[in-house]
Amino acid sequence: TERTLSIIKPDATGRNLTGKINAKFEDAGLRIVAQKRLQLTKAQAGEFYKVHAERPFFDELTTFMASGPVVAQVLEGEGAIAKNREVMGATNPADAESGTIRAEFAESVGENSVHGSDAPDTAKEEIAFFFSELEIVG
Ligand code: GTP
Numbered sequence: 001t002e003r004t005l006s007i008i009k010p011d012a013t014g015r016n017l018t019g020k021i022n023a024k025f026e027d028a029g030l031r032i033v034a035q036k037r038l039q040l041t042k043a044q045a046g047e048f049y050k051v052h053a054e055r056p057f058f059d060e061l062t063t064f065m066a067s068g069p070v071v072a073q074v075l076e077g078e079g080a081i082a083k084n085r086e087v088m089g090a091t092n093p094a095d096a097e098s099g100t101i102r103a104e105f106a107e108s109v110g111e112n113s114v115h116g117s118d119a120p121d122t123a124k125e126e127i128a129f130f131f132s133e134l135e136i137v138g
């Protein structure tokens with residue numbers, strides 16, 4: 001079984017949607033095996049999203065990610081990385097399939113409610129950014 005890093009972003013925590021989003025994960029067969037709520041500094045958000053450092057939206061992205069609480073979580077299950085991205089829907093909510101988290105809850109391409117790792121190597125790195133092995137209980 002596979003693990004992926006998920007983040008419920010500040011737009012979603014601000015609208016009190018943590019439980020509804022977690023229900024989507026659990027309904028899809030993903031297990032929440034670690035979870036914590038925290039507020040990132042802008043520098044920490046920049047470190048987390050460093051692959052996007054040269055993108056024009058980097059400043060907007062890191063300002064937003066530091067603007068309120070996030071819920072970082074490890075999701076576990078068969079094909080968890082792909083399954084989570086399926087449940088999240090397309091980056092831009094206007095393109096997201098109905099029933100997905102972003103179709104239902106996201107406000108814009110920037111404020112799109114959730115993050116999910118995109119590959120096994122990034123999942124490993126992103127999980128280690130937030131959690132020690134002791135904090136992950138499958
Ligand atoms: P993540 O799971 O958050 O990584 O989303 P993704 O993999 O679907 O998208 P990608 O990695 O390409 O972009 C990372 C994040 O940058 C997105 O989730 C958005 O929050 C943000 N982002 C992407 N494109 C834009 C944009 O055009 N404008 C703004 N403001 N943010 C963007």
Ligand code: MG
Nearest residue numbers: 115116117118
């Ligand atoms: Mg991405």
